[in-house]
Amino acid sequence: MHLDHTHPHTHDGPAALSADAHRPDGRRRALRIGLGGPVGSGKTATVAALCRALRDELSLAVVTNDIYTREDAEFLLREAVLPPERITAVETGACPHTAIRDDISANLEAVEELEDEVGPLDLILVESGGDNLTATFSKGLVDAQIFVIDVAGGDDIPRKGGPGVTTADLLVINKTDLAPYVGSDLARMAADAKAQRAELPVVLQSLRGEGGVTAVAQWVRERLAAWTA
Amino acid sequence: MTTATTGGVRATARISARADGRGGTALPVLEGEGPLALRRTRAAAGDEARVMLVGAMSGPLGGDHFTVAAEAGAGARLHVGSAAATIALPGQAKGGARYDVRLEVAAGGELRWLPEQLISAAGSELYVTSRIELAPGARLVFREEQVLGRAGEEPGRLTSRLTVRLGGRPLYDQEVACGPGAPGGWDGPAVLAGHRALGQVIVVRPEFEERVPEARLLGECAALTPLAGPAVLVTALAGDALRLRRLLDEALATLG
Amino acid sequence: MTRAALLVLADGRFPAGGHAHSGGAEAAVKAGRITGASGLESFCRGRLHTAGLVSAGLAAAAALGMDPAELDAAADARTPSPALRGVARRLGRQLMRAARVTWPSAELDALARQFPKGAHQPVVLGVAARAAGLGAEDAAYCSVYEGVSGPATATVRLLSLDPFDATGVVARLAPEMDLVVGRAVEAARRAVHDGVDVLPAASAPLLEIGAEGHAGWAVRLFAS
Numbered sequence: 001m002h003l004d005h006t007h008p009h010t011h012d013g014p015a016a017l018s019a020d021a022h023r024p025d026g027r028r029r030a031l032r033i034g035l036g037g038p039v040g041s042g043k044t045a046t047v048a049a050l051c052r053a054l055r056d057e058l059s060l061a062v063v064t065n066d067i068y069t070r071e072d073a074e075f076l077l078r079e080a081v082l083p084p085e086r087i088t089a090v091e092t093g094a095c096p097h098t099a100i101r102d103d104i105s106a107n108l109e110a111v112e113e114l115e116d117e118v119g120p121l122d123l124i125l126v127e128s129g130g131d132n133l134t135a136t137f138s139k140g141l142v143d144a145q146i147f148v149i150d151v152a153g154g155d156d157i158p159r160k161g162g163p164g165v166t167t168a169d170l171l172v173i174n175k176t177d178l179a180p181y182v183g184s185d186l187a188r189m190a191a192d193a194k195a196q197r198a199e200l201p202v203v204l205q206s207l208r209g210e211g212g213v214t215a216v217a218q219w220v221r222e223r224l225a226a227w228t229a
Numbered sequence: 230m231t232t233a234t235t236g237g238v239r240a241t242a243r244i245s246a247r248a249d250g251r252g253g254t255a256l257p258v259l260e261g262e263g264p265l266a267l268r269r270t271r272a273a274a275g276d277e278a279r280v281m282l283v284g285a286m287s288g289p290l291g292g293d294h295f296t297v298a299a300e301a302g303a304g305a306r307l308h309v310g311s312a313a314a315t316i317a318l319p320g321q322a323k324g325g326a327r328y329d330v331r332l333e334v335a336a337g338g339e340l341r342w343l344p345e346q347l348i349s350a351a352g353s354e355l356y357v358t359s360r361i362e363l364a365p366g367a368r369l370v371f372r373e374e375q376v377l378g379r380a381g382e383e384p385g386r387l388t389s390r391l392t393v394r395l396g397g398r399p400l401y402d403q404e405v406a407c408g409p410g411a412p413g414g415w416d417g418p419a420v421l422a423g424h425r426a427l428g429q430v431i432v433v434r435p436e437f438e439e440r441v442p443e444a445r446l447l448g449e450c451a452a453l454t455p456l457a458g459p460a461v462l463v464t465a466l467a468g469d470a471l472r473l474r475r476l477l478d479e480a481l482a483t484l485g
Numbered sequence: 486m487t488r489a490a491l492l493v494l495a496d497g498r499f500p501a502g503g504h505a506h507s508g509g510a511e512a513a514v515k516a517g518r519i520t521g522a523s524g525l526e527s528f529c530r531g532r533l534h535t536a537g538l539v540s541a542g543l544a545a546a547a548a549l550g551m552d553p554a555e556l557d558a559a560a561d562a563r564t565p566s567p568a569l570r571g572v573a574r575r576l577g578r579q580l581m582r583a584a585r586v587t588w589p590s591a592e593l594d595a596l597a598r599q600f601p602k603g604a605h606q607p608v609v610l611g612v613a614a615r616a617a618g619l620g621a622e623d624a625a626y627c628s629v630y631e632g633v634s635g636p637a638t639a640t641v642r643l644l645s646l647d648p649f650d651a652t653g654v655v656a657r658l659a660p661e662m663d664l665v666v667g668r669a670v671e672a673a674r675r676a677v678h679d680g681v682d683v684l685p686a687a688s689a690p691l692l693e694i695g696a697e698g699h700a701g702w703a704v705r706l707f708a709s
Contacts, residue, residue: 070703091708093505094642103500105579106708390686392562399562399681403688412538412687413661414531418518419509420689427690444567444697449516452694457561457570464565464690 023115030061030121031227032111033220034100034137036164037148039130042174042207044072046148047127049213050220051081058122058224061086061114063107065096065129072127085118096129104141111141123224133162144223146216150175155184158192166196170203170219177206237292237322240265244297246278246338248304254278255305264288265295272308282311282344289315291354292322298331301338301367311344314376314470317355317385325354325386332359336366346374346426346470349408353385361393363400366435369393369460372477374428376470377407377421384408384425393431393460400458401431424450424466426473432484433460442484451476453483490617493587494610495627497634502579506572507639507707508532508632512695514643522650525640529633529658533665535689537632539563540607541625541669542684546676547611548624553596553604559681560605566693568700570605572709578603580610590616621673625666633658639707 023029035043044064051060060082064072066089073089076082088110092099099106111124126142128135137145147168149157152175158165165171171193179186186204193202203215242265245258256278261267264284272279282297289295301307317326328347334340349355363369373391377384386408393401405427407415414420421427437459444454451465463480467473493499510528513519519528543556543563564570581603585593593616596604603609607628614624637651668685675683696709 091505091705093507093639093708094706095504098504102498103502103504105500105502105582106505106575108582109502109575109579392682392686399559401565402559402562402682402686403565404686405688405690406534412534414527414529414534417527417531418513418516418524419528419531419692420535422518422691444700446694446698446701450691450694452566452697454565454567454693454697456565457558457567462565464693466690466694 027120028228030111030115030119030124031144031224032124032126032142033223034126034128034142034145035148036100036128036131036135036137036145036168038132038153041130041148041150041153043127043130043148044075045207046146046172046174046213046216047125048076048079048081049207050125050217051076053213053217054123054220055082059120061118061121061124062088063110063114063124063126064089065092065099065107065127072129086114088114092129097131097135100126100128100135100137100141102138104138107141123220133157133160133164136163136167143227144169146170146172148172148174151179151184151186151189152182155189158189158196161196165193168200169223170201170216171197172216173202173204175206176204177208236324237290237294237320237326238263238288239294241296241298242267242282244280244299244307244309246299246301246305246307248302252276254307256280264293265297274306277306277308279308279310282309284311284313284315288318289326289328289355290318290320290322291326292320292324294327294329296329296331299340299342300333301335301340303335303337306339308341309344314345314348316348316350316379317353317387318350319352319354319385325356328355328357330357330359332361332371334361334363334367334369336364339368341370343370343372346376347387347389348376348379349385349387350379351382351385353387355385355387357387357389359389359391363393363395363433365396367395367433368435369431369433370481371431372428374426374470374473374477375405377425386410391429393433395433395458395460400433400460401456401462403429421466424468426467426470428465428473428477430463430477430481431456431460432481433458435459437461447476447480451480453480487618490619491623491626494614494617494619494623495630497631497638499583501583502576503631503635505708506576506635507643507709508636509692509695509699509709510636510639511643511705511707512699513691514640516695518691519640519644521644522646522654525637525646525651526654526657529636529654530661531689532636532692533629533633533658533661535687536692537629538665538669538685538687540632541628541665542672542676543605543607544611544614544624544628545621545670545673546681546684547608548614548619548621549611549673549677550615551673551677551681553608553612554599555681556608556611557600557604559684560608563686564605564693565688566696568696568709569693572696573605573607574600574603576603576606577609580606580613584609584613584616588613588616592616621670622666625669625673626662629662629665629669633662643706
């Protein structure tokens with residue numbers, strides 16, 4: 001049997017344009033927020049805390065991009081922050097930044113699959129594998145991104161800048177409770193970040209401290225309100 | 230009729246199995262010739278007909294063309310084995326040998342095709358095609374084992390294509406090519422990695438439509454895998470024919 | 486056909502998910518069957534003449550306009566490992582997404598509707614080649630090149646192999662890639678008249694067995 005050679009330009013049907021705000025059935029898709037940052041800065045812990053803070057009010061799912069294991073996904077499963085069907089691990093062939101920026105096809109499959117299987121969803125958190133300071137998310141994959149660094153990684157990171165620190169929609173400086181022990185100057189980090197980011201927001205957070213993830217959760221709620229408006 | 234030509238020997242064997250209406254299986258057709266002699270033997274189970282392929286000559290040799298055709302009708306249970314391994318040898322005639330196997334099983338019929346190994350001797354050149362047509366509801370156990378070279382010798386050139394169709398649709402289609410002159414890399418890390426015995430068992434059962442066994446590894450170089458249909462494949466590589474048979478038998482036993 | 490379109494489709498940076506797959510190289514490295522450039526070459530050569538030939542035949546046949554559903558069933562029959570069938574469909578779906586945005590086409594849309602969970606990657610590749618204005622030979626070249634360069638790139642990451650050595654392996658295989666493309670296209674042209682059964686079916690038992698093992702690993706760099 002032969003297909004004919006007509007090529008009308010259409011975008012209907014499943015798996016349409018990546019950044020399209022609507023699903024094939026016309027409903028608005030979930031807001032997608034990416035979390036990136038260096039290894040050990042607390043991305044997975046922040047995701048877990050966000051899930052605990054938001055799961056009563058929102059329909060949530062998480063995609064993890066692990067470098068060579070499923071440990072981040074398994075941490076979330078062990079912590080029981082979400083039921084297992086709401087957590088998907090994407091394998092990245094040793095290049096996590098490729099999977100969130102240069103070739104987002106596997107992540108797009110994962111977010112769409114989650115919406116198909118457990119939807120409707122309000123919010124999908126896409127966590128990057130721990131990478132370097134240049135890793136950012138493609139706009140074809142996420143609607144907003146959070147960059148997580150920590151005080152123990154060196155208090156000169158905000159000053160050094162880089163795409164993550166400079167352009168992320170929210171910069172989180174994590175583990176502030178450790179600052180006295182590692183000799184990091186919180187005030188200087190905040191000032192450097194402000195200088196790099198102009199009007200873009202910065203949150204200083206300690207997940208062990210009193211406020212916990214409250215400020216980041218509030219920022220997510222605001223993004224969601226803007227998305228659904 | 231066996232026809233000896235300058236190019237080699239042509240021979241055909243035919244088996245037809247039918248339910249005999251008394252809970253057993255009759256063999257209205259049982260015709261062998263020349264190197265492909267057939268014997269009916271005592272069956273293990275009462276309702277099964279058992280046939281042995283008995284090699285009356287050596288071969289296939291270069292230039293020979295053998296064909297074995299067997300079919301099992303509705304309700305018939307046919308078991309085909311062989312008395313000894315088949316050895317592909319170089320012949321006087323130019324060119325390779327062909328060995329064609331044509332099997333058909335009707336709905337409600339069963340064929341157990343369990344011959345001994347095919348040994349590809351040094352200098353031989355053999356092209357095997359096995360085509361199996363199954364009706365929906367047919368049952369099949371099909372085993373083939375290839376041994377590359379007799380003890381301590383280089384293998385001959387062997388190509389073996391195995392095609393199984395179920396209800397006219399492809400279920401399994403794979404071709405093994407090895408030995409001198411085969412496409413590159415056949416003995417390398419993606420294909421055989423130095424193993425000298427390889428084998429497949431395909432089991433097709435209608436009840437696998439409901440539930441097919443899960444994929445599992447059977448040691449380093451063997452696996453049981455469900456196919457895209459009511460069937461499983463056991464594929465195995467081993468150092469020699471004995472170890473290969475043990476792997477395949479163990480895997481078959483787990484299917485019950 | 487346009488050569489530039491061929492380069493776009495064949496580029497390893499074409500965003501269709503290939504970077505996360507090693508084509509069986511990770512399993513072969515772990516088993517000690519690839520330890521350096523010569524093992525990689527032997528692996529790639531074997532893969533090229535087996536899985537590579539089969540994929541190229543399917544891609545060429547799809548590029549000639551054969552029914553993708555029939556080709557997809559033929560691909561299933563040529564892929565005994567369920568892990569590899571799953572990988573082929575996932576990659577097919579990822580390629581479908583990239584190709585539909587890159588070369589919008591009614592045929593790709595129809596294929597996406599028919600196989601919402603993905604058709605086998607070589608089938609999608611052939612239809613994508615048509616959408617890009619490319620022919621059967623182009624589709625076969627994309628397929629065999631990807632089938633060799635994927636494991637080579639992966640082995641650079643897995644063994645910290647010298648990237649020049651790995652590229653040398655791929656270059657040395659170029660004449661054999663030409664040969665395999667020729668065989669694949671010839672078979673695909675016959676298949677248009679004689680049906681999918683005449684397409685190549687060359688098997689690589691260790692790729693199939695290795696893929697089943699790899700799928701069960703708890704720790705791995707590549708998805709396959």
